[in-house]
Amino acid sequence: MKVLTTIAEVRAERAKLGRLALVPTMGALHAGHLSLVDFARRRAPHVAVSIFVNPTQFGHNEDFNRYPRPIEDDLAKCQSNGVDFVFNPPVEQMYPSGVVDCVVDLPSLSTVLEGKHRPGHFKGVCQVVAKLFNIVRPDVAIFGQKDYQQLRIIEAMAEALDFNIEILAGPTVRDLDGLAMSSRNAYLSPEEREKSLAISRALFAAQQEFANGVRQANRLLTTVQKTMLEKHLLIDYVAAVDAKTLKHTDTITGPTVIAVATRVGKTRLIDNVVLEP
Template identity: 40%
Template sequence: MKVFTARDLTQSHILDLKNKGLTIGLVPTMGALHQGHLALVKQAKENNDIVVVSIFVNPTQFNNSADLEKYPRTLEDDLEKLKSVNCDLVFTPNTSEMYCNDEKAELFNFEGLDKEMEGKFRDNHFNGVGTIVKKLFNITSPNKAYFGEKDFQQLQIIKKLVEITKQPVSIIGCPIYREDDGLAMSSRNMRLSKEHRQSAPFIYKTLLQVKELSKKSSPSEIENFVIDKFNNHHNLVLEYFSVANENDLKTANSFHNLHKQRGFIAVFADEIRLIDNIAL
């Protein structure tokens, strides 16, 4: 497994591989890797000749500087995990390598996808995501790139980014990887206190109830149900819950066969923000 920190060396090495006719699969990450990330790598290994994993904590997608500072950084452990799943190349740049000391996000027209749900609470977040993913695509020239469905809104926005920038890469969404108790795997989970970690599976349990309720109740009735559930929970604070269409992420007023819909949720466990979603 090769590890590069310089973008020009990474770019030239991957170009050599592509000139040999090899296909490239990219898994962009911010490190603090867990089994969900490794599942993406395994999927990429099945579909491509070479798998590249990027590890970079991207400053332009954080709205909260304290959250950026506290984001877990576990590079040595991450590299060992990637070796265990036969990753071929890891790109681990520093901030100046990616932004040349100008940490500003490019502005994109995501046609409203960035204004729903997460976008209502994290201003400019998706411009930051789009900026770094565009840079990574330009450096690694992947044939396919892999993203988890836990960040389903991000997945849809990355697909829109590719459409906007006309980059020749296929975006592959992979199922949410969960702990045995249902909690969606996230790098932020390692920051949970013991008490909040014990409470956090309540999020997925509620989403399972939402899935059942969607067979007989309206989206507004389900939203009220979720609000009541969290109002009565002493450890978790609901930021939002929304039933939305998968294609445009707009709030759904009813259930019908014209659109696939999901329940989306964001919850605070003390200061740790957790998101999840479920297909309905």
């Protein structure tokens, strides 16, 4: 496995390879990320992973400086999971001084849910992913369904900008207790982790009600809120949105995402389930 830190190195390596799948990450890799690597390997003979904590997607009061960066551990996991090369650039490689800032935005998708609570977040996500697509030139790119809004925005960006890249969703990976895997879970104390289990319990309860025939979104959202509030979680939002447009829905007649964001202590966690009639 090669570890590359410059754009020139990546382009030279890419020229030697055939069909390639890319898994973009911010590092602190866990089993969820590695499931995306496994998924990628089934879609292409060569797999690349990018590890870059992207400063442009963090707000002023967010956790950029304390975001975990266990790079040696991350590289070992990539090595043992058959990755061909890792792109681990310094910030100045991705954002050199003197280069005019370029913004990619899809406002109909990026100003709701996470975008409403984290203004500018998805501009940063689209900026770095568009750069990675141009640098790595993958045939396939894999994103996790846990960050559903991000996945949908990247799909739409690739379509709008004519990236000839297949965007695929890797299923959310959960610990045995149901908590969706996230690099930010490392911030949780044992007591906070116990409280956070109410997130998946709430979503699974709504999923069960849907399976039992409930189609009114407000009934499902009430179930989610009630379950989370029982553990005194601070809710940023609980929403039912169309899986493609991300617009709020009242009655579930097509693929719909129940999405939540909550704060457990100082840690902000997101999760979702997709309901398909």
